[in-house]
C-alpha cells in the first residue's frame with residue numbers, strides 16, 4: 001500500500017518531466033543509430049599506395065579494395081609521399097621490397113601493412129601450389145608405375161596361390177587350402193587399398209560461419225553490450241539524481257516522519273523506476289532489431305530479463321552512490337568513476353586476455369555479467385541455463401545493494 | 416500519565432563540540448498548546464527532531480504516546496510540519512496531500528474529506544490542483560501545515576508554522592488550533608512571533624540548548640516582573656549571559 005503510493009508518485013513525477021523521459025527513451029536510440037552508421041561501414045577506408053619498379057605479380061596481390069595503387073617513376077619515397085599525398089610508398093631492388101609509410105593516419109598504415117602481408121603470403125602460396133602441382137604430377141606418374149607393378153605382382157601371387165590351393169584340394173589337404181585362401185584374400189585386399197590412397201590428393205577449404213556471417217560487423221557483435229550499457233547508465237543516473245533530490249529538498253526525511261518502512265521507500269523506487277527501465281529496454285531492443293535488422297539468435301525474453309536485472313542493479317547502485325553525494329554535480333562526478341570503466345569490461349576487450357588483476361576487477365563489475373549474458377543470448381542463442389549464473393550474480397548485486405540502501409537510510413531515522 | 420502525549424527526560428545532544436541540547440525536560444499533556452521560544456540557533460528544531468526520533472540523542476529518553484522513541488508506528492499519530500517545506504514540486508497540492516494521506520493509511524473516503532478540510536483551513540481550496548512549483552512561499556507553508564493535519568492526528572508538532580503567512584490567515588490558523596485543542600489534541604509549536612507565544616498555554620524558553628525558563632505566559636511575566644513575553648525573552652537572555660560571565 002505505502003510502496004504503491006511511492007510508485008505512483010515516481011510515475012507521476014517521471015511522466016511530468018518530459019526532458020528526463022526523452023533522455024531515457026530517445027537518447028539510447030539516437031546513440032545506437034549513430035553507432036550503427038559509424039561502425040557498419042568500417043571497411044570503406046581506402047589507403048593510397050605509390051609503387052615504383054615493383055614486380056607486377058606483387059602489385060596484383062596487394063591491389064585490394066582497401067588499397068589503391070599508383071605507379072610513379074621515382075624511387076624517392078619521402079618526396080613522392082609528400083608530393084602526392086600518399087599513405088605509403090613501395091619500391092623494389094632485386095628481391096628486396098622497401099615500404100615507407102606516411103603514418104599520418106594509423107588506420108591507413110595498418111591497411112597497407114595488412115594488404116602487403118596477406119598479399120605476400122598469397123604470393124608464397126601460389127608459388128608453393130605451382131611447386132606442389134609439379135611434384136604431384138611427378139608423384140602421380142610414379143604412383144601409376146608403382147600401381148602397375150603392384151598389380152602385376154599381385155596377379156603373380158594370386159595365380160601362384162590359386163594353383164597351390166587347387167593342388168592342395170586335389171591332395172585333399174583341407175587345412176592348407178584354407179590357409180592359402182586367407183592369404184589370397186589378403187593379397188587382393190592390399191591391391192584395393194593402395195588404389196584408394198592414391199585417390200586422396202587435392203583438398204579445398206571452404207569457410208562456414210556458425211554465428212553471423214562473413215559480413216558480421218562490429219556493430220552487430222557489440223550492440224548487445226551497448227544495449228546493456230545504456231540501460232545501466234541512464235537508470236543509474238536518473239534514480240541516483242532523483243533520490244539525491246529527495247534528500248536535498250528534505251522530502252526524504254519528511255517521508256521518514258511517517259510510519260513508512262525504509263524498505264518500502266526502496267521498493268517503491270525499484271518498482272517505479274524499474275517500470276521505466278522495462279519500457280526503455282523494450283524500446284531499445286525492438287528498435288535495434290527492427291531498424292538495424294540485428295540477427296537475434298536467442299530468446300528476446302531473455303534479453304528483456306537480463307536488461308531488467310541490469311537496470312535494477314543500476315537503480316540500487318545509483319541510490320547507493322547518491323548517499324555519498326550532496327549535489328547533482330557530485331553525482332555526475334561518479335560517472336567516470338563507477339559507470340564508464342564498466343564499458344571496458346563489457347566485452348569490447350576480451351576479458352580472458354586481460355592481466356589477472358584486471359580480470360579480478362572485471363568480476364566485480366555488474367555490466368561484465370550483464371553484457372556477457374546479453375551477447376551470448378543475442379549472438380549465440382544462449383538459453384537460461386547458459387546465462388543462469390550471470391543472472392544470479394546480478395540478482396546478488398541487487399540484493400546486497402538494496403540491503404545497504406535500507407541500512408543506509410538509518411541516517412535519517414533510526415527505525 | 417496516559418494523558419501526557421510527550422514526555423522528554425534529560426535530553427542532551429551535541430553536534431561536534433557544540434552542546435545543542437543540555438538536559439532538557441519537557442512534558443506535554445493532552446489538550447495543550449505548548450510553545451517553544453528562543454533565539455535562532457537555540458536548539459528548538461533539534462529538540463523537535465529528537466522528540467520525533469529523527470535525531471539521535473546523546474542521552475535522555477523520549478516517550479510519545481507512551482511509546483519510547485524512536486518508533487515507527489507512533490509516527491502515524493503525529494502530524495509534523497518541518498521548518499523547511501519538503502514538498503514534491505512537480506506534483507499538485509492535492510497529489511501531495513494524497514501521497515501523505517496514503518502513507519499514513521488514511522482510508523480513501525476519509526482522505527477526500529480530510530483534504531477538503533485541511534485545504535479549507537489553510538485557504539488553499541481553490542489552488543488544490545495547481546502544481547506546487549507554481550506556489551508562493553506562503554502557499555507552500557500553508558500546504559505543509561495542511562499535510563500535518565491530513566490524518567487528523569492527536570498530536571501536532573509544528574516547527575514555525577506561521578512564517579510567511581499573512582496576519583489575517585495567521586489569526587484564522589490560531590483560532591483553528593485552539594478549536595483542535597478543545598477536542599483534546601495537543602500541539603508543540605516553535606515560534607519567533609511573541610504575540611503567538613502569548614497565545615500558548617505553556618512556554619519553554621530555550622537558549623544555548625538550556626531550558627532557561629518555563630511556565631504559563633502569565634507566570635513567566637510575573638516571574639521576571641515584566642509586562643510582555645518579549646521582555647521575558649530579553650531579560651532571561653541577559654541574565655544567562657551575566658551568569659556565564661560570572662562563572
Ligand SMILES: Nc1ncnc2c1ncn2[C@@H]1O[C@H](COP(=O)(O)OP(=O)(O)OP(=O)(O)O)[C@@H](O)[C@H]1O
Nearest residue numbers: 430431435453454455456457458459460461462498
Ligand atoms: N546537522 C547539524 N550539524 C551540525 N550542527 C547542527 C546541525 N543541525 C543543527 N546544528 C546546530 O545546532 C544548533 C541548533 O540548531 P536548531 O536548528 O535546533 O536551531 P533552532 O533553535 O531551530 O533555530 P531557528 O530558530 O533558527 O530555527 C545551531 O547552532 C546549529 O548550528
Ligand SMILES: [Mg+2]
Nearest residue numbers: 459460461498
Ligand atoms: Mg529551527
